[in-house]
Amino acid sequence: MFESLPYHALNGVYYGFILFMIAAGLTIVFGVLGVLNLAHGELYAFGAFVAFSIVGYLTGLVAEPTGPVTALIFGAVVLVGSLAAAAVLLPVGATLEAAFVRPIYDRDDVYQLLLTYALLLILTDVMKFVWGAKPLDVGVYDGLNAIPTTELFGIDYPTYNVVVVAVGLVVFGWLVWFFDRTKTGRIVRATAIDREMATAIGVSTDRIFTLVFAMGAFFAGFGGAMVSIGPGSAYLEMGLSPLVLSFVVIVIGGLGSLRGALVGALLVGVTTQVVTPYYSELELAVPFVLMVVVLLVRPEGLYGTWGEIE
Amino acid sequence: MSRARLSAENLPTSVRVVLVVLGLGVLLAVPDLARVTPLSFATIHKGLLFGLAAVGLNLLLRHTELVSFGHVAFFGTGAYGAAVLATYYEVSSGLVLLAGAVLAATAVALVVGYLVAGHLDIYFALLTLAFNQVLFAFVVQSSFFNSTDGLSVRVGVDRPSLLGLDQLLVSAGLDPVQAYNYVLYYLTVAILVVVVLVTWKLVNSPFGRALDAIGQDRTRARFIGIPVERYVWIAFTISGIYGGIAGGLFALLQLHVRPEPVLFAFVSGEILFMAILGGVGTLVGPIVGGVILVYLLDLARFYVTYYHALTGIVLLAVVYFLPEGILGSLPALGAAIERRRRDPGLVRNDVETVVTSVRRSVRRAVTTVRILVFGVN
Numbered sequence: 001m002f003e004s005l006p007y008h009a010l011n012g013v014y015y016g017f018i019l020f021m022i023a024a025g026l027t028i029v030f031g032v033l034g035v036l037n038l039a040h041g042e043l044y045a046f047g048a049f050v051a052f053s054i055v056g057y058l059t060g061l062v063a064e065p066t067g068p069v070t071a072l073i074f075g076a077v078v079l080v081g082s083l084a085a086a087a088v089l090l091p092v093g094a095t096l097e098a099a100f101v102r103p104i105y106d107r108d109d110v111y112q113l114l115l116t117y118a119l120l121l122i123l124t125d126v127m128k129f130v131w132g133a134k135p136l137d138v139g140v141y142d143g144l145n146a147i148p149t150t151e152l153f154g155i156d157y158p159t160y161n162v163v164v165v166a167v168g169l170v171v172f173g174w175l176v177w178f179f180d181r182t183k184t185g186r187i188v189r190a191t192a193i194d195r196e197m198a199t200a201i202g203v204s205t206d207r208i209f210t211l212v213f214a215m216g217a218f219f220a221g222f223g224g225a226m227v228s229i230g231p232g233s234a235y236l237e238m239g240l241s242p243l244v245l246s247f248v249v250i251v252i253g254g255l256g257s258l259r260g261a262l263v264g265a266l267l268v269g270v271t272t273q274v275v276t277p278y279y280s281e282l283e284l285a286v287p288f289v290l291m292v293v294v295l296l297v298r299p300e301g302l303y304g305t306w307g308e309i310e
Numbered sequence: 311m312s313r314a315r316l317s318a319e320n321l322p323t324s325v326r327v328v329l330v331v332l333g334l335g336v337l338l339a340v341p342d343l344a345r346v347t348p349l350s351f352a353t354i355h356k357g358l359l360f361g362l363a364a365v366g367l368n369l370l371l372r373h374t375e376l377v378s379f380g381h382v383a384f385f386g387t388g389a390y391g392a393a394v395l396a397t398y399y400e401v402s403s404g405l406v407l408l409a410g411a412v413l414a415a416t417a418v419a420l421v422v423g424y425l426v427a428g429h430l431d432i433y434f435a436l437l438t439l440a441f442n443q444v445l446f447a448f449v450v451q452s453s454f455f456n457s458t459d460g461l462s463v464r465v466g467v468d469r470p471s472l473l474g475l476d477q478l479l480v481s482a483g484l485d486p487v488q489a490y491n492y493v494l495y496y497l498t499v500a501i502l503v504v505v506v507l508v509t510w511k512l513v514n515s516p517f518g519r520a521l522d523a524i525g526q527d528r529t530r531a532r533f534i535g536i537p538v539e540r541y542v543w544i545a546f547t548i549s550g551i552y553g554g555i556a557g558g559l560f561a562l563l564q565l566h567v568r569p570e571p572v573l574f575a576f577v578s579g580e581i582l583f584m585a586i587l588g589g590v591g592t593l594v595g596p597i598v599g600g601v602i603l604v605y606l607l608d609l610a611r612f613y614v615t616y617y618h619a620l621t622g623i624v625l626l627a628v629v630y631f632l633p634e635g636i637l638g639s640l641p642a643l644g645a646a647i648e649r650r651r652r653d654p655g656l657v658r659n660d661v662e663t664v665v666t667s668v669r670r671s672v673r674r675a676v677t678t679v680r681i682l683v684f685g686v687n
Contacts, residue, residue: 038579094678094679094682095675098671098674098675098678099675100626103630104629107633109431109432109435110377110582110590111586111629111633113377113579113582114628114629115626117583118623118624118625118626118629120622121618121619121621121622121625122618122619125616125617125618125619125622126619128616129616204681206674206678207678207681210678211682244439244443244575247439248440251433255432282447282451283451284447284451285447285451288441291440292425292444295436295437295440296425299429299433
């Protein structure tokens, strides 16, 4: 089982959902604000560190799981902790947008890149100041895997991965519902399509932008929290490669498209995980080759809709 | 951007000549300056090389208004070109290594440029980034390039020879390492001067004007008969060659090439930010930006624990207060200081402006939070 193709594909799906949570934030921020946020990876790392603190504290309050029921409680506590960690990112994102990003919307793209790069550097050191330079592992992975899920069907697959996939699906569903069915979501989309028109009918674009940036930070942080509670640990440089990979994802999917981000993330996740065991030298190149092919053949991405969240 | 260009060109010729002579003098005096001050010679040298790559990038950024986020690809190709020649073909002549670097970078720039010339804006940036990362991934995982350990640029244990000039200095009683570094530094300065002159000629030629036209409006440029894609392709290749030269010299300086410092995508970002830091609208601004940013990234860590934040704050300051970059803002800055020296009352106005704007933004932030939390103000 462990060496077979379906197993690698499953790992790819798990990896794809992690990527999706990061890329979703990046793509809505880009779609609405038109800013490619280089600090997004650091927000993801920030979420991982906050999750280390909060989940660590909360799981310290409950006992280690012994049976299926206690395991379920343990899992619920971990999930609530992750959500709380991501919620910390809401005010952080809102402050960053209001204080730093807002003054430069009408400047050249390069200045926005430079600004978010500066924020990336500063955020790195803020994390170093608070949590130190060593990798931190909250150590709840085994506790999570004590929850029986796949074992019920006679398959041996880590529960943690199943949880991440489920959470990713919920995030996708919530985002689609938010942008499609809620009033706020529709206002955000209207703002993305035409800023001036939205202002003319009484929408405060400033507030919408703050909200969207905070949402982007929230999902990045949630992605980070999901990684932090897994077998990996939180470390300072963890934001770099997911950031670059989520560029790939949102370009493949089409900039500003949610469905595109999901399809792109799963595509990148599954292809890397499936190709790597057989041709390990291709591991790093696969996503970029995918991206180059998509950009050259279909420059607007698979679901390309400029400036419109879908 | 255009305002800075005008202000630089408005300087009287005599002032410009003085500035050029001054700049050259400082460049030539760096080894001596480094001996008597705590400045690091090697870091300044490295900064100049990245600055050279940034001059190439600025050619695209300033004139065709294309943001390349993968420029270190050519820097790295140049460095690896030299390293491969030294490691596998035992070439020991520094100039041949440099030629190899330029050839390799030209080849890669031609291919990449052909594929990206038709793209614009964010797509151009992300495509160049993608090619950069493909190259990085290829090098990191290929045993020919010795993966992450990288290649040496020595033949055996010897440093490459630099036209025998370093031997000359050694026979004059200088330490071999020092002699090599000095000769390499002056070679760098000579190349830098030539490159800046070539760029100056280039941007003031009909070709440079055509690039300006392409940057302003591609459709219009096409109407008046400019072969847009081909010109962008040529400009891209030229800027890649600059990167290749810089990379080759970098390989000669470090004598060992590893993938992360010369090929990773974030270094591309750094090159881009060097150009903005120094001044996009100026010719030599990127070199200044290169020295400053490399200095900050490399050496600040020995003085401050939170050196990333220090660099970040410098970049923030550039974004908010010096949008034309350090060199580009000098004329305006000088004029402002001169005005305040003549009329100190203006300073109070400045303070008032800052205080009111801070107060206003705090009030707005409070309102926004109230509305977001409670739904009403």
